Amino acid sequence: MEKYALELNGVTKQYSDFKLDNISFTVPQGSIVGLIGENGAGKSTTIKAILGLIVTEQGKISVFNGKDVNAETKEHIGVVFDGSNYPDNLTPKKLGKVFQNIYAEWNNEKYFELLNKFELPINKKLKEFSKGMNMKYSLVVALSHNSKLLILDEATSGLDPVIRDDILEMFLDFIQDEEHSILVSSHITSDLEKIADYIVFIHEGKVLFSRPKDELTEQYGIIKCNAKQFDELNKNDIIRYKKQDYEWQVLVANRQKAKKEYPHTLVVPASIDDIMLLYVKGEC
Numbered sequence: 001m002e003k004y005a006l007e008l009n010g011v012t013k014q015y016s017d018f019k020l021d022n023i024s025f026t027v028p029q030g031s032i033v034g035l036i037g038e039n040g041a042g043k044s045t046t047i048k049a050i051l052g053l054i055v056t057e058q059g060k061i062s063v064f065n066g067k068d069v070n071a072e073t074k075e076h077i078g079v080v081f082d083g084s085n086y087p088d089n090l091t092p093k094k095l096g097k098v099f100q101n102i103y104a105e106w107n108n109e110k111y112f113e114l115l116n117k118f119e120l121p122i123n124k125k126l127k128e129f130s131k132g133m134n135m136k137y138s139l140v141v142a143l144s145h146n147s148k149l150l151i152l153d154e155a156t157s158g159l160d161p162v163i164r165d166d167i168l169e170m171f172l173d174f175i176q177d178e179e180h181s182i183l184v185s186s187h188i189t190s191d192l193e194k195i196a197d198y199i200v201f202i203h204e205g206k207v208l209f210s211r212p213k214d215e216l217t218e219q220y221g222i223i224k225c226n227a228k229q230f231d232e233l234n235k236n237d238i239i240r241y242k243k244q245d246y247e248w249q250v251l252v253a254n255r256q257k258a259k260k261e262y263p264h265t266l267v268v269p270a271s272i273d274d275i276m277l278l279y280v281k282g283e284c
């Protein structure tokens, strides 16, 4: 039986002018799941619901194969939000002592090793850190208390490509033993193309799709054609389409099949950004 680090089933939250609507997806143990969607789609609200930071009206959320999210299971969930998450008038050195008392499985040796690896000063107050330094610091803390599930909301935004690459490698290291898992929301879809096993796409509060990343990047495609060729397409093959100037762009789930069936059109691979754009701006 497949093991799950996180399961959401029918999670619903109503704000005055926004509804997180019946959200269901899983994070299989040992995998990285990328949460994507436009600004205001509901990614942060989903993450807040998982962590119990907001009250939801419906649905079930469980971690580590059916357990509730509570003080005990939260010990093993590392969280990184955009921005500073800790008292910013303290230094990493002082905060290390604080965390030792908060987390039962705090690993001080690892904490200082990671601070050193990320070149973070141990005697500087967090309020004097740059945005990127604060982000790196949150990640160091998340990785120092024996987390089994990392939940990161826009954790790599605002970081330069070099440190982002280091962090992506750390994510891949983190899940190597099949015990650890990651849910990461990001607008930097190229990062997710590098590391995610699954992509969950949220649009206007609903899950539009939840698919293995390889299926999206290796099988999905875009047919580029003219109006006459577009009219001749089998409409069952079309996921979404969009007309741009004199060209029609058509998202299909199987680009090899499309190449064979429509040899006079141009069929190109679809990036996750292309897929998002066509889902959001295209017609069906």
Ligand SMILES: Nc1ncnc2c1ncn2[C@@H]1O[C@H](COP(=O)(O)OP(=O)(O)OP(=O)(O)O)[C@@H](O)[C@H]1O
Residues within 6 Å of the ligand: 015, 016, 017, 018, 037, 038, 039, 040, 041, 042, 043, 044, 045, 046
């Ligand atoms: N406390 C709140 N009260 C009312 N509405 C809220 C509250 N928090 C969030 N919302 C609304 O919920 C919607 C989804 O916001 P959310 O922050 O989840 O989006 P997001 O996908 O994380 O966006 P972004 O990529 O811009 O961070 C928005 O319309 C937002 O205004």
